[in-house]
Amino acid sequence: MPPKKRRARAAIRRPKARPVARRKRDWYRSGYDSGFETGTRLGCESFGSLFEGTSIIIPTYNQLAYLKSCIESIVDRTDLPYEIIVVDNGSTDGTAAFLQSLSGQIRYRILDSNRGFAGATNTGLMMAKGQTLLLLNNDTIVTDHWLDNLLTCLNSDPRIGMVGPVTNYISGSQQIEVPYANVEEMPEFAREFNRVDSAKWHLTDRLTGFCLLFRRELLERTGYLDEGYAIGNFEDDDYNVRVRLQGRMLVIARDTFIHHFGSVSIKALGSELEAVNRNNSSFFSEKWGNPHELIEQANALLRRDAQARAAAAPPGEPDSPDPSSPPLPSESAFFPQGVAVRGVREQIYWVESGQRRPVVGALSFPCARLSQVDLLRWPIGEPIGAQEAELRWRGLHAGDGIGPMNGSAISPDGQLYMVEQGVKRRLATRAAAEFWGLQYRVHLTPTAEEWGALPEGLPIIAPARVSANL
Structure with missing residues (x-):
């Protein structure tokens, strides 16, 4: 056979087939990736x-x-x-x-x-x-x-x-x-x-x-x-x-x-x-x-409030509150108002009147970190500027019930309290005050007469410490 033809024939070769093991690995990887993507998508769709x-x-x-x-x-x-x-x-x-x-x-x-x-x-x-x-x-x-x-x-x-x-x-x-x-x-x-x-x-x-x-x-x-x-x-x-x-x-x-x-x-x-x-x-x-004393106080206040609502209800009202079965609050009822908080994200909120208001700007006072479950119990309100939040924190804002009679105080028997919008609330311990940064709030010195006139509210406790990540 002439040399030229031999070279032409040698050039016409079929591509080598990939080894079977490699093809199986490719199929497995393709199927795995497809399954993972499908599982991720379905998981995201069903989340919650x-x-x-x-x-x-x-x-x-x-x-x-x-x-x-x-x-x-x-x-x-x-x-x-x-x-x-x-x-x-x-x-x-x-x-x-x-x-x-x-x-x-x-x-x-x-x-x-x-x-x-x-x-x-x-x-x-x-x-x-x-x-x-x-x-x-x-x-x-x-x-x-x-x-x-x-x-x-x-x-x-x-x-x-x-x-x-x-x-x-x-x-x-x-x-x-x-x-x-x-x-x-x-x-x-x-x-x-x-x-x-x-x-x-x-x-x-x-x-x-x-x-x-x-x-x-x-x-x-x-x-x-x-x-x-x-x-x-x-x-x-x-x-x-x-x-x-x-x-x-x-x-x-x-x-x-x-x-x-x-x-x-x-x-x-x-x-x-x-x-x-x-x-x-x-x-x-x-x-x-003393947790037992704290529980007795809180439960007595819940019964008191239920009785007050029952007394204020119109006579014969079918849905009047039952004093023996007071409405049950969430743990947020035992958190203070007039504080700054944040969850897992960087956004800081000002908590006041049962709402959390996004703070615009940087704050100089302490911010408490909460779990998302704790944070989301408060409905979100209108944004508030950092300067306005600072004034309210320091008791220098007279509007909306935030004024000089809001801050920390010591009761006549030596207990640490917070006064919020004319209601005195006992702090469970000094650790609770430190968690919320309440020891930095303005210190009030009401007279014995002023102190006795203030109604008692639910005590203030420290929330649970929870890792930010799942």
Whole structure:
């Protein structure tokens, strides 16, 4: 064959086929990207949509075997609509791999570090889609009819804020004696025990956080758990106080039992546990002082206001307020007016007369940071200039009821108060004053006669500290 033809033939070659493995990788990547884009779009479209069921939120840290048992018990023994949300506090025992292996059966979030019980729970609450919310320890095993019974109790009265079951191991009055010697015998006992009986629903001053059920409405009115309680302990006591301040009831459903192995995550701290408890106890005392006295005062004021409204209602009015069942406020009723606040964004608001007004310009006085749930309870009002907000803060503006009789004051018995538009409001503690920056407000020195003439308003408390990010 002539050389020229050989060269021409050699030039006519078919392109090499890509290896099969590479083509499969390309197909996989294309399908993955398409699925991810579709999932993201559907997630954005459904964001904020809720379902008529219960979000079960389980914070966890390095207790994989307990977590697996807990999830299995929920799946086996829960017939009502629910979703499971697990928030992992940076475990190192394979928890993350386990959650990822469940292929969408549960929702989860894996945190980079240990944000404690409150931080992980708040993350779960932000993710939750249910109309009712349930906080559950990872070292629990739920039982037949557990959720049905708790919901029956919760829904029996709109004034009930939170409900909890009884168990074999917990601090306080939710612990009961049990006849079983090992966990294998527990389901049979619980099956007989869990029979709905309203006579076994008992009011209490305290519910422990191993299993807490409440409505979404309570979250919107009360907000998130306080992350000032590091690692764990006392955040449930704090939430109890905040719920009871609003006049809501706490109920132990003594017709409902679940098994609790007993604080396995917090006990794993070992020698650090004592320091954690000491610090959290100190934080609780600094925030609340005497919480029982505060609750009694607030509830008495709510009853007083309800009686005043009932007395002012026209005779025979069918919708006259019932003094025995006062309207229940949100936690914002215990926040001060005439303060600057901001949420997760940089925009600062001036809070006054039940509204938040966007501030235009820079402020020189303190601004309190709130969660979005807390911030959004106030409807938005007209913008206000920074200079005008400064005048109102310093009590130099005479209009709209903001004037010289607005500021801090010490009562004759030595309590710290704020006077707002002619109403005196006790500050729960000095920590509450410092959070809002109220110690910098103008100091009033009313006479004994002027002080006695001022009506008493709801006390002022510090809000929960919440991380800005989901």
